[in-house]
Amino acid sequence: xxxxxxHPDEVKIVTSRFGKGAADIDRFLELGGYESTRKALAxxxxxxxxxxxxxxxxxxxxxxxxxxxxxxxVPKVSAKPxxxxxxxxxxxxGTCKDHLIFLHDPHAVIEGTIIAGLAIGAKTGxxxxxxxxxxxxxxxxxxxxxxxxxxxxxxxxxxxxxxxQIIVQTGAGAYEVGEESALMESxxxxxxxxxxxxxxPAVVGLYGGPTVINNAETIASVPHILAMGGPxxxxxxxxxxxxxxxxxxxxxxxxxxIYELPMGYNLKKMIYEVAGGIxxxxxxxxxxxxxxxxxxxxxxxxxTLGMDFDQVGKAGSMLxxxxxxxxxxxxxxxxxxxxxxxxxxHESCGWCIPCREGTDWxxxxxxxxxxxxxxMKDIDxxxxxxxxxxxxxxxxxxxxxxxxxxxxxxxxRKEFEDHLDGKPCPHAKHLDVALV
Amino acid sequence: MSTETMSIFSPALAxxxxxxxxxxPVKRSALIPMLLYAQxxxxxxxxxxxxxxxxxxxxxxxxxxxxxxxxxMLRFKxxxxxxxxxxxxxxxMLRGGYEIFDHLQEKLGIGHKGVTADGVFSLEEVECIGVxxxxxxxxxxxxxxxxxxxxxxxxxxxxxKAKAATEGAR
Ligand SMILES: Cc1cc2nc3c(=O)[nH]c(=O)nc-3n(C[C@H](O)[C@H](O)[C@H](O)COP(=O)(O)O)c2cc1C
Numbered sequence: 149x150x151x152x153x154x155h156p157d158e159v160k161i162v163t164s165r166f167g168k169g170a171a172d173i174d175r176f177l178e179l180g181g182y183e184s185t186r187k188a189l190a191x192x193x194x195x196x197x198x199x200x201x202x203x204x205x206x207x208x209x210x211x212x213x214x215x216x217x218x219x220x221x222v223p224k225v226s227a228k229p230x231x232x233x234x235x236x237x238x239x240x241x242g243t244c245k246d247h248l249i250f251l252h253d254p255h256a257v258i259e260g261t262i263i264a265g266l267a268i269g270a271k272t273g274x275x276x277x278x279x280x281x282x283x284x285x286x287x288x289x290x291x292x293x294x295x296x297x298x299x300x301x302x303x304x305x306x307x308x309x310x311x312x313q314i315i316v317q318t319g320a321g322a323y324e325v326g327e328e329s330a331l332m333e334s335x336x337x338x339x340x341x342x343x344x345x346x347x348x349p350a351v352v353g354l355y356g357g358p359t360v361i362n363n364a365e366t367i368a369s370v371p372h373i374l375a376m377g378g379p380x381x382x383x384x385x386x387x388x389x390x391x392x393x394x395x396x397x398x399x400x401x402x403x404x405x406i407y408e409l410p411m412g413y414n415l416k417k418m419i420y421e422v423a424g425g426i427x428x429x430x431x432x433x434x435x436x437x438x439x440x441x442x443x444x445x446x447x448x449x450x451x452t453l454g455m456d457f458d459q460v461g462k463a464g465s466m467l468x469x470x471x472x473x474x475x476x477x478x479x480x481x482x483x484x485x486x487x488x489x490x491x492x493x494h495e496s497c498g499w500c501i502p503c504r505e506g507t508d509w510x511x512x513x514x515x516x517x518x519x520x521x522x523x524m525k526d527i528d529x530x531x532x533x534x535x536x537x538x539x540x541x542x543x544x545x546x547x548x549x550x551x552x553x554x555x556x557x558x559x560x561r562k563e564f565e566d567h568l569d570g571k572p573c574p575h576a577k578h579l580d581v582a583l584v
Numbered sequence: 585m586s587t588e589t590m591s592i593f594s595p596a597l598a599x600x601x602x603x604x605x606x607x608x609p610v611k612r613s614a615l616i617p618m619l620l621y622a623q624x625x626x627x628x629x630x631x632x633x634x635x636x637x638x639x640x641x642x643x644x645x646x647x648x649x650x651x652x653x654x655x656x657m658l659r660f661k662x663x664x665x666x667x668x669x670x671x672x673x674x675x676x677m678l679r680g681g682y683e684i685f686d687h688l689q690e691k692l693g694i695g696h697k698g699v700t701a702d703g704v705f706s707l708e709e710v711e712c713i714g715v716x717x718x719x720x721x722x723x724x725x726x727x728x729x730x731x732x733x734x735x736x737x738x739x740x741x742x743x744x745k746a747k748a749a750t751e752g753a754r
Contacts, residue, residue, distance in 0.1 A: 150717070150718050151718060151731070241675065241712040241716065242674060243714065243716065244717050246714075247715065279620055279657045280657070280714065280723060281714065283727070283728075315607060318620055319616065319655070320616050320658055321655045321656035321657030323712075336610060336612060336613055337610070337614065337615035337641070337651065338612075338615075338651060355609055396716060398719060399675055399679070400679075404719070405717050406717055440673075440712075471675075473674055473678070475678065484677075491673055
């Protein structure tokens with residue numbers, strides 16, 4: 149069972165019910181649950197969207213798109229049914245925050261889904277969890293069944309004349325299915341291949357109907373925002389980045405775990421104080437700030453860096469999924485780059501050639517390099533390949549592979565050069581093991 | 585297909601599938617869950633599984649196979665009773681995921697995608713399983729085991745072995 153951690157700097161909003169038995173619907177109600185949904189039902193769509201806009205909440209799935217704005221793009225009138233889609237595919241390496249939300253507070257996700265439905269005028273919501281999360285799927289399914297039994301879901305929710313249904317769906321193993329249009333394909337019973345955009349999901353989404361898709365953490369934040377009010381939520385975070393975020397700190401720190409901190413919290417402090425510093429008193433070598441697709445940062449780049457979408461973007465990386473991966477000085481960056489790229493090579497769906505071929509060539513080059521058979525030309529080739537994958541695919545998986553690669557090569561070029569001419573990797577241990 | 589006609593699935597699963605295909609706006613949306621639940625019962629996605637699912641969804645078996653081949657959790661031959669999946673992705677790698685994988689290979693005497701002779705265990709190196717903050721971690725069938733050491737792994741294996749001894753290998 150995943151261990152819960154705590155730190156005094158945390159501001160517990162989304163995590164406020166963690167460890168309190170809130171998966172049980174009666175306990176959830178004791179803790180103030182479903183009050184926001186009742187309020188949303190009474191106040192109506194315009195009020196909901198205004199509160200969401202005022203909250204400054206930006207999507208927690210990775211791209212950081214403002215949630216209220218996304219909801220406002222859905223056409224009011226539509227011939228086809230509209231849908232809400234909750235993205236619980238959570239497969240970006242370094243990311244495990246939604247795991248805890250489903251485990252400890254599944255009703256917050258249900259509430260957020262209903263509220264999103266009320267905001268856009270949808271009658272059906274889907275909660276899609278990655279297939280590996282079977283025990284969490286069972287928890288969410290039970291929570292949904294309990295909500296139906298109480299009349300919070302169904303034809304007349306909370307005794308009103310409004311209908312809302314929720315369907316819980318399992319995946320079966322695929323990172324790419326976390327991409328919004330691929331997720332819709334998967335939900336339609338197909339291979340998870342991305343769709344060309346535009347049209348965007350808000351106009352043509354699931355089954356061709358207007359669809360709002362949000363990350364599970366985004367959705368779980370919604371009832372809290374309505375409870376405390378949009379402006380109050382915004383005030384917790386930094387400029388243009390409302391509220392808190394569930395940061396998942398993993399790797400070489402003393403106290404890894406999921407910590408809920410205000411947006412804009414300093415990264416150095418996060419590593420050294422919140423997560424207890426580097427394991428074994430070693431020195432920090434690098435940080436991957438927001439899941440494996442985000443370019444690596446060096447120790448001097450995190451000194452004053454506030455963890456929000458804009459500041460991390462300005463520093464040349466991305467806040468991404470909030471998965472902070474910490475590397476100490478024992479790590480071989482070539483090996484780390486290879487392991488990162490092996491993942492994207494394995495997960496590329498093969499639909500777009502630059503991604504399919506690019507990830508494969510990157511993996512081949514890095515494998516050769518790591519084994520000590522690289523040439524100076526390979527370093528340039530790796531960079532050339534990555535640069536030419538960027539922006540040339542239907543979905544950003546190609547970018548997700550190219551961006552960190554460029555970061556590794558540019559920031560650790562010297563270490564790549566140290567691998568030249570058959571010199572054994574100074575940290576050599578693994579990674580001739582190829583994933584099939 | 586109704587439960588009265590011949591089904592390769594247990595009555596409970598057949599009944600579940602009867603309901604599942606009616607749950608969605610489009611029948612075919614049941615495909616991926618059906619494949620996974622069928623695999624849970626049968627052990628793998630066999631030709632017979634795909635044929636029956638195709639019939640239930642009024643699509644071709646080839647279409648089913650095409651979709652099934654996309655998803656990494658679906659397999660086309662049997663695994664062990666306990667499928668041990670070791671994450672070696674970055675967060676686990678940094679905290680000894682490969683050492684755990686090595687240890688398991690040695691203990692079980694099999695490599696990636698191998699099955700032990702008694703059919704009790706199979707082993708697989710997998711991509712990130714969403715437990716990065718509690719690394720290194722493995723998943724045995726659907727159960728997570730986190731913050732592992734070699735000793736903890738030995739205990740986990742011993743527990744499953746004991747369970748297999750009382751329940752039978754398959
Ligand atoms: C390859 C790929 C994988 C993704 N995986 C996930 C995921 O597992 N969970 C998630 O919420 N978003 C994921 N996304 C982002 C989604 O496409 C989408 O932007 C997000 O679900 C929108 O929700 P938000 O606005 O609440 O962030 C992924 C994107 C790409 C390109």
